Amino acid sequence: MNFLKHNVFLLLLLVSVSSYADDGYRLWLKYDRIADAAKRETYARSAQFIALNGSSLILKTAAEELQAGLQGLLGKPIPIIASAGNQTGGILLTVNKAANPDVQRLNDEGYQITNRSNIAIAGKTDAGVLYGVFALLRQLQTAQPINGLSITSSPKIQYRLLNHWDNTNGTIERGYAGESLWKWIELPETIDPRYRDYARANASLGINGTVINNVNASARFLTAEYLEKVAALANVFRSYGIRLYLSVYFPAPKTIGGLKTADPLDPDVKKWWTDKVKEIYKVIPDFGGFLVKANSEGEPGPQDYGRDHADGANMLAEALAPYDGIVMWRAFVYKADPKADRFKAAYEEFKHLDGKFNRKVIVQVKNGPIDFQPREPFSPLFGNMPKTPLAMEFQITQEYMGHSTNWVYEAPLFKECLDSDTYVSRKGSTVANVVDGSLHNYPLTAIAGVANTGADRNWTGHPMAQANWYAFGRLAWDHTLSSEAIAREWINMTLTQEPKAVKTITDLMLRSREIYVNYNTPIGLSRPWTGAHFAPEPWQNQSSRPDWTAIYYHRADSIGLGFDRTASGSNALEQYRPEVRRVWENAETCPLPYLLWFHHVPWTKKLSTGRTLWDELCTRFYTGADSVGWMQQQWAQVKPAVDPQLFADVAGRLQTQHKEAIWWRDSWLLYFQPFARQPIPSPFKKPERTLEDVKRLSDIYRLR
Numbered sequence: 001m002n003f004l005k006h007n008v009f010l011l012l013l014l015v016s017v018s019s020y021a022d023d024g025y026r027l028w029l030k031y032d033r034i035a036d037a038a039k040r041e042t043y044a045r046s047a048q049f050i051a052l053n054g055s056s057l058i059l060k061t062a063a064e065e066l067q068a069g070l071q072g073l074l075g076k077p078i079p080i081i082a083s084a085g086n087q088t089g090g091i092l093l094t095v096n097k098a099a100n101p102d103v104q105r106l107n108d109e110g111y112q113i114t115n116r117s118n119i120a121i122a123g124k125t126d127a128g129v130l131y132g133v134f135a136l137l138r139q140l141q142t143a144q145p146i147n148g149l150s151i152t153s154s155p156k157i158q159y160r161l162l163n164h165w166d167n168t169n170g171t172i173e174r175g176y177a178g179e180s181l182w183k184w185i186e187l188p189e190t191i192d193p194r195y196r197d198y199a200r201a202n203a204s205l206g207i208n209g210t211v212i213n214n215v216n217a218s219a220r221f222l223t224a225e226y227l228e229k230v231a232a233l234a235n236v237f238r239s240y241g242i243r244l245y246l247s248v249y250f251p252a253p254k255t256i257g258g259l260k261t262a263d264p265l266d267p268d269v270k271k272w273w274t275d276k277v278k279e280i281y282k283v284i285p286d287f288g289g290f291l292v293k294a295n296s297e298g299e300p301g302p303q304d305y306g307r308d309h310a311d312g313a314n315m316l317a318e319a320l321a322p323y324d325g326i327v328m329w330r331a332f333v334y335k336a337d338p339k340a341d342r343f344k345a346a347y348e349e350f351k352h353l354d355g356k357f358n359r360k361v362i363v364q365v366k367n368g369p370i371d372f373q374p375r376e377p378f379s380p381l382f383g384n385m386p387k388t389p390l391a392m393e394f395q396i397t398q399e400y401m402g403h404s405t406n407w408v409y410e411a412p413l414f415k416e417c418l419d420s421d422t423y424v425s426r427k428g429s430t431v432a433n434v435v436d437g438s439l440h441n442y443p444l445t446a447i448a449g450v451a452n453t454g455a456d457r458n459w460t461g462h463p464m465a466q467a468n469w470y471a472f473g474r475l476a477w478d479h480t481l482s483s484e485a486i487a488r489e490w491i492n493m494t495l496t497q498e499p500k501a502v503k504t505i506t507d508l509m510l511r512s513r514e515i516y517v518n519y520n521t522p523i524g525l526s527r528p529w530t531g532a533h534f535a536p537e538p539w540q541n542q543s544s545r546p547d548w549t550a551i552y553y554h555r556a557d558s559i560g561l562g563f564d565r566t567a568s569g570s571n572a573l574e575q576y577r578p579e580v581r582r583v584w585e586n587a588e589t590c591p592l593p594y595l596l597w598f599h600h601v602p603w604t605k606k607l608s609t610g611r612t613l614w615d616e617l618c619t620r621f622y623t624g625a626d627s628v629g630w631m632q633q634q635w636a637q638v639k640p641a642v643d644p645q646l647f648a649d650v651a652g653r654l655q656t657q658h659k660e661a662i663w664w665r666d667s668w669l670l671y672f673q674p675f676a677r678q679p680i681p682s683p684f685k686k687p688e689r690t691l692e693d694v695k696r697l698s699d700i701y702r703l704r
């Protein structure tokens with residue numbers, strides 16, 4: 001009796017845990033039992049066993065993931081068997097190299113899923129099968145029909161990576177979800193189970209690589225002691241098809257190698273790197289390669305020795321030559337030149353090196369020319385380096401996007417860049433087609449997302465920021481997916497399947513980025529000055545370098561606002577193709593979202609909306625901030641359909657977001673108003689505080 005009581009209690013506890021306290025840890029891989037019994041039964045008829053044809057590490061992972069997922073969704077155990085024989089109604093996992101012509105058409109990591117007498121998941125490699133397993137689970141998780149299922153899918157980009165800006169001391173540069181996931185002190189002896197959960201979340205999206213340390217790199221990662229720790233992580237990631245990469249500190253041969261120089265053309269330096277690479281592959285046989293930030297923001301690099309980026313990158317590529325590893329060399333560079341336009345820097349330093357890089361080098365370019373702003377035009381390097389593979393670098397972590405208190409769904413931002421037309425050779429030469437290699441026939445293709453993960457229980461700080469990790473991974477696999485489709489998928493797997501709530505949350509997500517831009521940097525404003533990248537400080541005019549002030553970017557004066565990048569200004573527009581340039585260089589045809597990126601516009605100028613610049617700015621800032629109120633109302637409506645703990649968490653963050661949106665609005669407008677000499681137009685009520693008030697607030701936020 002006691003036993004029974006105890007178990008009933010446990011059962012109740014379990015039920016209440018699974019239906020009420022969602023701490024977000026399980027991400028989109030929840031696998032809760034499908035509530036609809038008929039649906040469950042239909043699925044179960046096609047999932048009576050898993051036949052595993054093969055024994056590799058990754059195939060084993062695939063079978064186990066499928067088994068665990070089905071057990072959860074169907075509520076019963078599914079056996080893994082070696083061969084189906086004549087049995088039907090099961091799931092076959094096969095690496096199919098020769099037989100099936102459809103599989104032949106896949107690329108190495110692609111998969112095919114068919115459902116005839118059995119569900120067959122096939123790929124050319126075991127990784128393909130693993131991705132197929134997650135695709136099938138996604139079908140079931142999102143309640144899709146599986147009868148007659150026939151899906152083939154191949155990733156459009158080869159290297160799909162997260163970049164972690166994690167430091168040896170456990171901090172994360174621009175991380176808003178707690179400390180680093182990697183516990184360097186405990187490694188390699190203690191393996192936190194979370195490393196595996198991290199790997200499976202990534203693999204479920206098709207992410208196949210991860211750079212585990214900050215691009216502002218510590219040389220320590222290349223020491224034998226740290227390599228042992230790093231190798232322990234690689235061992236975990238391997239079974240999920242994820243390769244590990246390291247960011248390197250360019251002068252490491254000096255700092256840890258005892259050499260007098262780190263000159264990339266010096267024979268001793270070359271030898272040091274060759275030996276180091278050998279040492280790395282001894283402990284990590286599938287090591288992915290290096291990511292390098294050099295001669296950027298004070299990081300040393302080849303230019304310190306009179307060499308260029310290609311010299312530096314090629315030296316590392318040569319050291320990697322005997323192995324299957326690559327170099328991702330970042331193009332995020334800009335000099336402290338008061339006369340220069342930071343916008344032009346990457347192009348100026350890299351364009352002339354096109355064709356000079358070793359075949360193992362990919363140049364990694366941020367989506368925009370400046371620095372992960374809420375909205376930027378695409379970097380002019382895309383389309384202008386036909387002989388050098390370019391990787392896309394997006395930022396998932398919300399450095400300029402309101403950290404962990406602002407709900408911003410980033411897929412629309414990623415898509416806006418990927419879908420931009422570079423006009424390289426014909427209409428339709430999108431940035432995505434540059435990055436996926438189809439436009440210039442790149443031999444290597446890559447996409448990276450600066451991770452938003454940390455040791456917070458829910459991984460990403462803001463629970464809704466999980467969707468940004470998700471969206472990055474899904475787009476890295478297939479950039480043609482729509483923001484809406486990805487949002488729906490994620491919501492169905494993660495939050496709720498109640499149709500009205502799904503619709504409401506999808507709407508919220510799709511509008512969230514535009515709302516943020518409106519109260520943060522409307523009409524093409526930007527704000528990449530130093531500090532926490534959080535407090536709005538348009539008045540900031542002092543710094544060690546001009547491009548680390550606010551006034552450098554917005555250029556407000558008594559005439560108008562915005563950075564003139566036409567021929568009468570910095571002429572950055574000349575870096576784009578004529579078709580792009582012609583539209584953007586004319587203030588009449590330049591789309592409003594980019595206007596202040598390229599033009600210094602008079603306060604009184606009438607814009608296409610019929611309002612003057614000043615009135616338009618006010619309208620954007622006010623409606624943007626008010627829209628957060630709308631977000632709050634919408635969120636309130638989904639309360640019955642989502643987990644209470646999650647509901648309360650998001651509701652709290654939305655309250656903060658609202659406060660911050662008003663703060664942003666007031667700061668910009670109170671600062672600009674004396675230049676514009678205009679009243680806040682009706683129907684908007686003028687800010688209740690003064691410029692001094694908001695300045696004080698910013699100071700408080702900057703105090704550490």
Ligand code: GCW
Binds near residue numbers: 293297399
């Ligand atoms: O956006 C800036 C960040 C730096 C970062 C740098 C970069 C890792 O403020 O924190 O450094 O970009 O991308 O290298």
